[in-house]
Amino acid sequence: MINLRDKGADLWEGWNRPKRITFVFALLVVISLLPFAGNFSFSSFLNTPSASYQDVLVYPIGMFILMALGLNIVVGKSGLLDLGYVAFFAIGAYTDAILTTKTHLNTWQVMPIGIALAMLSGVLLGLPTLRLRGDYLAIVTLGFGEIVRIVILNSSITGGTNGVASIPNPPSVLGQKLDLNHSVNFFWIVLVMILLVIWMIRRFTVRRPGRAWEAIRQDEDVAILMGVPILRYKIWSFSIGAAIGGAAGVIFAAKVLVIAPDMFTFNVSVLILSCVVFGGMGNIWGVVFGATMLAYVPQRIRFITNARELVFGLVLIIVMNLRPDGILPRKKREKLSARKEKSA
Amino acid sequence: MRLEIKDLRVHYGKIEAIKGISFVVNEGEIVTLIGANGAGKTTTLKTISGLRKVSSGQILFDGEDISNVPAHERVDLGISQSPEGRGIFPGMTVLENLEMGKYNRKNRKIEMNEDLEMVYGLFPRLKERAFQAGGTLSGGEQQMLAIGRSLMARPKVLLLDEPSMGLAPQMIANIFRIITQINKQGVTILLVEQNAQQALQRAHRAYILETGNVVKEAKAADLLNDPAVREAYLGTGAH
Numbered sequence: 266m267i268n269l270r271d272k273g274a275d276l277w278e279g280w281n282r283p284k285r286i287t288f289v290f291a292l293l294v295v296i297s298l299l300p301f302a303g304n305f306s307f308s309s310f311l312n313t314p315s316a317s318y319q320d321v322l323v324y325p326i327g328m329f330i331l332m333a334l335g336l337n338i339v340v341g342k343s344g345l346l347d348l349g350y351v352a353f354f355a356i357g358a359y360t361d362a363i364l365t366t367k368t369h370l371n372t373w374q375v376m377p378i379g380i381a382l383a384m385l386s387g388v389l390l391g392l393p394t395l396r397l398r399g400d401y402l403a404i405v406t407l408g409f410g411e412i413v414r415i416v417i418l419n420s421s422i423t424g425g426t427n428g429v430a431s432i433p434n435p436p437s438v439l440g441q442k443l444d445l446n447h448s449v450n451f452f453w454i455v456l457v458m459i460l461l462v463i464w465m466i467r468r469f470t471v472r473r474p475g476r477a478w479e480a481i482r483q484d485e486d487v488a489i490l491m492g493v494p495i496l497r498y499k500i501w502s503f504s505i506g507a508a509i510g511g512a513a514g515v516i517f518a519a520k521v522l523v524i525a526p527d528m529f530t531f532n533v534s535v536l537i538l539s540c541v542v543f544g545g546m547g548n549i550w551g552v553v554f555g556a557t558m559l560a561y562v563p564q565r566i567r568f569i570t571n572a573r574e575l576v577f578g579l580v581l582i583i584v585m586n587l588r589p590d591g592i593l594p595r596k597k598r599e600k601l602s603a604r605k606e607k608s609a
Numbered sequence: 610m611r612l613e614i615k616d617l618r619v620h621y622g623k624i625e626a627i628k629g630i631s632f633v634v635n636e637g638e639i640v641t642l643i644g645a646n647g648a649g650k651t652t653t654l655k656t657i658s659g660l661r662k663v664s665s666g667q668i669l670f671d672g673e674d675i676s677n678v679p680a681h682e683r684v685d686l687g688i689s690q691s692p693e694g695r696g697i698f699p700g701m702t703v704l705e706n707l708e709m710g711k712y713n714r715k716n717r718k719i720e721m722n723e724d725l726e727m728v729y730g731l732f733p734r735l736k737e738r739a740f741q742a743g744g745t746l747s748g749g750e751q752q753m754l755a756i757g758r759s760l761m762a763r764p765k766v767l768l769l770d771e772p773s774m775g776l777a778p779q780m781i782a783n784i785f786r787i788i789t790q791i792n793k794q795g796v797t798i799l800l801v802e803q804n805a806q807q808a809l810q811r812a813h814r815a816y817i818l819e820t821g822n823v824v825k826e827a828k829a830a831d832l833l834n835d836p837a838v839r840e841a842y843l844g845t846g847a848h
Contacts, residue, residue: 473712480698480709486660487696492684492713492762595700 270548270593297456300449313564319448323520325560327455328513333540333556334462334549335509340538341547341595342470343502344482345395346403348534349410353383353507355417355529357514362429362524363422372435372519376512383511386413387504395499398485410534418526428525435519443519451520458516462509463549469505478502543581545591554592610636610671610687610765610797612657617666619649619656626652628821629666634766634799639792641800641808641829643842644818650801651693653818654768657799658690659683670766684713687765691772695755699744703735706743706754710761720763728757731787749780756787766797773804785811805842809833817842 277285302308303318313321332354339347360379364370370378394405417423424430434444441450469475477498480488488495518524536559544555563577584592612634619627627649634640642650655661657668659680668676670686678686689710698706707728711717729736732753738746743754752772759767769788773781785807792798802808809815812829817838825832832838 476705476709476712479701480712483698483700484696487692487698488709489660489680490658490684490690490692490696490759491709492681494679494681 268594270545270551270596273550273593274596297453300452311565313561314568316564316567317448319452321561321564323448323451323455324517325564326557327452327459328517329537329540329556329560330459330553331455331462331513331516332510332537333544333552334459334466335506335513336537337506337541337547337549337552338466338469338478338509339502339506340541341552342475342482343478343499345499345502346399347406347503347506348403348531348538349406349408349413350506350510350537351529351531351533352410352413353387353510354514354517354533355413355526356383356386357511358518358524358529359417359423359429359514360511361515361518362432365433365519366429366431371433372515376515379515380508380511383507383514384504387507388500391500391503395496395503407531407534410531414526414529417529423526426526428523428528429518430523432518432522432524434522445522451516455516458512459553462512463553466549474498474501539581543584543591545593545595547595548591548593551591551593551595558592611669612688612766612797612799613667613669614653614657615667615669617653617656617668618664619652619661620664621652625664626821627656630818630821630823632816632823632826634797636797637792637795638814639788639798639800639812641802641812641815642818643802643805643808643815645842646803647820648818649821650818651770654690654693654770654799654801658688658768681713684762684764687763688768689759689762689764689766690768691755691759691770693770694774695748695751697743697746697751697754699742701743702740703743703746703754704739706758707735707761710758714762724761724763728760731760731790732757748775749777749784752776752780752784753787756784756791760791760796764796766799767791769798769800771801771803773802773807781807805838806833809843 300319300322303312312318336350339345357379360382361375364375390409443450477493480493481495540556540559541552545551563573566573614632616629616631617627618629644650652661656663663676667674734750735753735757772784789811800808809829809832815829815832816823817825
């Protein structure tokens with residue numbers, strides 16, 4: 266099977282700096298203009314029936330990408346199967362919902378609190394459970410996801426089944442309003458967050474934490490023998506993933522204005538995990554692509570209503586059979602720097 | 610440097626795998642533990658490197674009991690293990706694997722080039738394969754990589770678990786020759802082997818393990834000529 270990621274990387278390596286900058290810039294322009302694509306006849310095929318296309322770009326697409334990037338650190342980079350990732354999303358969302366409705370804090374002020382709470386819960390969950398391996402960890406995280414949902418469902422501060430309503434919109438950013446009529450601005454905010462997260466992950470992975478995660482994923486015992494403090498790095502991986510999920514949750518609550526426990530079911534965890542696996546575990550671009558597809562396609566084929574989920578499931582099965590490592594799998598080739606050294 | 614195991618017991622669940630063994634590895638020696646499958650050789654090594662917990666007894670390293678030191682910190686103390694089945698990171702290149710061997714060294718940046726040269730000197734093949742993924746190497750090359758990687762941590766004592774496993778006879782001879790060479794450079798070696806012939810030829814002293822007990826201790830050369838040992842571990846046809 267051809268490795269599309271390697272093809273892309275080869276192309277990229279062949280380019281000089283100005284060419285790369287031009288490409289990135291052009292790509293960013295195209296992506297940031299995506300919300301308007303529905304207005305023009307040549308690109309109107311992108312439009313989603315029965316849901317506002319601009320809203321779809323924020324939720325599910327933007328949110329899925331953010332969460333998938335976060336989960337990818339845990340599952341793709343460090344090889345820890347987390348089946349309760351939705352819990353961190355829910356913690357972020359409820360932190361925003363409760364604090365913005367009950368205090369004078371606005372969304373941006375709540376953001377760091379939401380991230381911190383998600384991280385903290387990641388550490389609390391991780392400390393006792395990350396000593397477990399493989400299947401056991403999956404079961405415990407699955408349980409955690411359910412516990413968080415059930416606690417939310419049954420406590421009064423979270424509004425129980427009714428959830429929290431009339432969550433205020435975030436204050437304007439650079440004079441741009443963020444409300445129901447300005448989904449485009451939300452999209453740009455989420456885009457900036459995604460870019461920040463990608464930048465952060467790339468920083469991490471080329472440095473020591475990335476090596477440690479990679480070693481843990483490939484062989485935990487040998488990683489210990491190399492002197493890697495594996496529990497510490499697993500907890501880092503877990504809490505960074507949680508932080509990203511929390512950040513996505515905060516924005517999500519501020520966008521949809523009403524949240525309820527049934528938005529945070531096990532299904533979401535599975536869907537996000539599917540994004541990671543479908544796109545290509547461990548590779549940022551694969552994960553972004555997978556999340557985009559899995560969020561967008563069901564919205565795009567809404568016109569076939571009842572058969573939608575069935576078709577979606579079939580597509581997943583077929584694709585995973587053809588490309589078991591995902592659409593854009595992680596690197597398989599020789600190390601990048603190697604080529605430079607050889608040619609030098 | 611002196612590694613002393615005192616009345617060590619290790620359990621897997623309720624099963625006692627190591628039933629109170631004691632032995633000593635003196636500085637500069639090659640000591641080998643030989644024995645059949647299930648004798649507890651690998652468990653002993655894993656307990657010294659910290660992958661298995663001690664049920665009772667002591668692991669004295671330079672006179673200090675390290676049995677409660679976390680496994681990843683024992684590397685810093687100077688104990689380095691090349692695991693059974695080689696334990697190469699298949700998705701990392703040879704160079705990346707070697708760099709992992711230095712993961713916890715404080716002076717890793719300063720030492721890196723010098724130690725890479727040292728490992729490449731012992732195993733020129735690894736230099737040729739430096740940018741190839743570890744998983745694509747042959748069995749012998751992977752064994753070289755595993756040993757080389759454990760040397761990157763500048764160990765005082767090197768624990769080798771079945772370095773001959775699954776290798777062709779010529780490669781086995783080659784690996785053992787290099788093990789002697791490493792020892793001559795000042796690294797103390799504790800070697801676990803099923804290939805008793807090679808191990809006894811290279812080692813100074815040997816302990817024979819049977820179902821979790823040390824049943825015999827002697828100079829390696831004496832064991833090579835011991836009829837009972839020849840019968841049990843070297844096969845009657847050994848010469």
